[in-house]
Amino acid sequence: MSKFKRSTSKTGAGKINTASLPDIVFMLLFFFMTVTVMKEVDLKIQVTVPEATQGKNLEKKSLASFIYIGKPLPNLQATFGSEPKIQLNDAFKEVDDIQDFIAQERETLDESDQAKMLVSLKIDQSTRMQIVTEVKLALRRANALKIMYANRNVDQIRRLD
């Protein structure tokens, strides 16, 4: 004990050198800055995407546009009803608006990337196919043919029945 005290008092190294602390923190900061993906939208609907085993990773998120379909959140159901609705960006939209939305999204991409554009459909698993089919048709009309049915990847699907 006394030995330890003596040595510190002799060299005067009572404090830990914190000069490299900013460097370490900056390193961590840059790591998190690069991996951060900001939450894209404020979801106004409930979406539980179905499970699947064959899902592929979305590699370039910047090329993807998102279409959400599901029931409005419970606190919004008084205004918007409980039928599944389409959400584009931050607002409820109709099927007819999809074409404009796709055109708009395409504009934001570089010309070389426009052909690689992908539409990710985040659809609640209890939705009926009618609205999904209408959306798909709208996407075909808008010539956005690369789509992705968003899912949760699992090893084994739990059967609903």
Next chain:
Amino acid sequence: MASREVQEINAGSMADIAFLLLIFFLVTTTMDTDTGLMRKLPPIPDPKTEQSDEQRIHERNILVVKVNKDNMLLVEGEIIHIDELRDITKEFILNPNDADDLPEKIEKNIPYFGLVRVAKQAVISLQNDYGTTYGVYIAVQNELLAARDEVRNDLAMQKWGIPYDDLNDNQMSAVDEYYNAPISEAEPKKIGGE
């Protein structure tokens, strides 16, 4: 004169600022990656070009999968459980015994494989109803994709001893050509809508 007094900026608070930013990014980071079933939609057909008889596909080359509004599965006229679908699809793609009611095989030259007999025209047709539940629809799509992926993976393992996902682009397209079997999404029926 003034410059002599201000010799260096105090960097003591740098760590604090960096910490603040770090914590912000820590909180906003979501590490989960998006996954999904990659599909390609068919383009809107040109109304000027009418489908001729030649373009029609012979019945034996189509695997008709229908899902009705009660989420029941009808494959080639038989009601089946979804657990059976994968094996049926695999048999359809492979046609191991050259059966008459499974896809016709035609000789074709494919890179890496040479002259092989492949079911060039085989198509899986998935038809759903307006009332089908999306979750079931995806489960069916998943089984069809899984069957095709398994068949392709088996071929890749047999040929190169490496899984399909690790093949290079040329090998992958050769395997794709060997077992093509596109999944077509037909226009749905409108029985169980609304």
